[in-house]
Amino acid sequence: MLIAGSDAGIHQIADIEGPGDTTVRNVLDAGSVVRVRKFEAFEGAFAATETGLYHSPDGTEWTKLAVPREKVYAVGASPDGRLYAGTRPAHVYVAQASGEDDSLHELEWQELRGFQELPSRDEWRLPRHENLAQVRDLHVHPAAPDRVVAGVEVGGVHVSDDRGETWTERREGVDDDVHELRVVGPDEFVAATGFGLFRTADAGRSWTPLDQGHEQRYFRSVFPVDGEIYAGGALAHTATWEDDDADPALFVFRDGETVEQVEHPRPDETITGMTAVDGAVVAATHRGTVLMRRRDGWTVAGSLPVSGQLAGSYTPLLWFDD
Template structure:
């Protein structure tokens, strides 16, 4: 078992217990998301969508309709491949990425005209794509969460009560957790209602959450990336929860508070995290330890055999 790390200059692969041995296996623009589905690995990047069929050794660029790909999903596996882009459009391929069709129903949502942010050329992007059974979930930065029950043909807004700067959607057993630029939110009814989980913590900016062995992991900073260059760095904290986020307990980790945890992955029965400084953290015997790292911030992590 190895880890793939998506960074600002491509994808690195290495052993999770000694990530200083990681090598760059894909030279690309900034990686927004790296994901694995069976033996297939994908890197969604600002310069396109890449796929590896051999665990990350060799990569092929898929010809997507738009260059900036921010999210990727196979669902069902090996049948339908989805790519979420910047600007915020969604495409599907049924032939492994050879041809693509736009799922125009996403553009028909009532809130579509409000999806934009000055930081991203006053546009938005599909930052998260997830599946929960037959349901598709799209998280828009900036635009909220939306769901589809028919493979992406039509969509329903589930953004009421949720901050619309969506970075990540975690699908857990019976609930979802959404990380946003202003808060961490949970829903137990597929987005019809939302509960904010971060009322008792200082940070408000969340990038990603994860769950492993019924333990929820999340990290927060006090502000977005432009604020991370101060004397305290990101001024971040890491939290764990054993009750689905109802209570978030702060835990110590190497690099705190200057390094912010951007990404998570489970590999070999253990939990790993990647930070803004490129450090890989490993949870051992209930505590976080350093496990090497790379020269660029680890924006996304995925396990590969």
């Protein structure tokens, strides 16, 4: 079962592995869904949305968790059951879970105030975002359980090595407009930003651009699978995606050097969310199209409900073993 998010909430997509038609069912009206994630420390899945953070043990029934701020744009977790939430405006909260699903709604959330003390904090704003910033991603790699990595739109990448108590800026060399951040290893991160795709192999102390030589510099999504990195980009921001010259593209990066543009059945749609199903990449576009890489190439596997031109700017996907 595939769990997918859009501006119309959370949906289940069944039968995506087969050759026939898929079935889409809305399971939660939560406004725009920014992230859907699952973690080894918890059963079920989490959804970060504009109306709050939700949890589901089965992908069908969802419960809202009591994060102090309503707009939750990111969720992360450590192996020992610390749950992190990133919000708009840009704050980070943490709660320690007991591991029992029925206790998640009773979690006591605490703000990680060191995040507000970063030297660049007062610069995190964008006029067309109401001069606010949001935490777009939070990650803890199992091999570095005390390290929390945050990506901020607009604010860059920041790292804590003490479970979020204190933070260090790692924004030098990477664009500040972080749309999606993936932690591939304890020291390896990949950031999809408003002006390029970047990789670090030293926990953000230095960054390397991966998109050199390509005109599509506005990257909305990035996903690593089997040693490859897939990234969806366009020429400019979401307001241009319906223009005739939007020219979106899906890229695959191999070995940090080889870059190929991926051909797929919807070349005029921007890839805004990705996941993997048994090693096969599944992608969603800003128009709600769901694409899947099969043995004989990319095919259309289904579609999601989106309500407008910019509605599909977030279409996160998550494979859920039901």
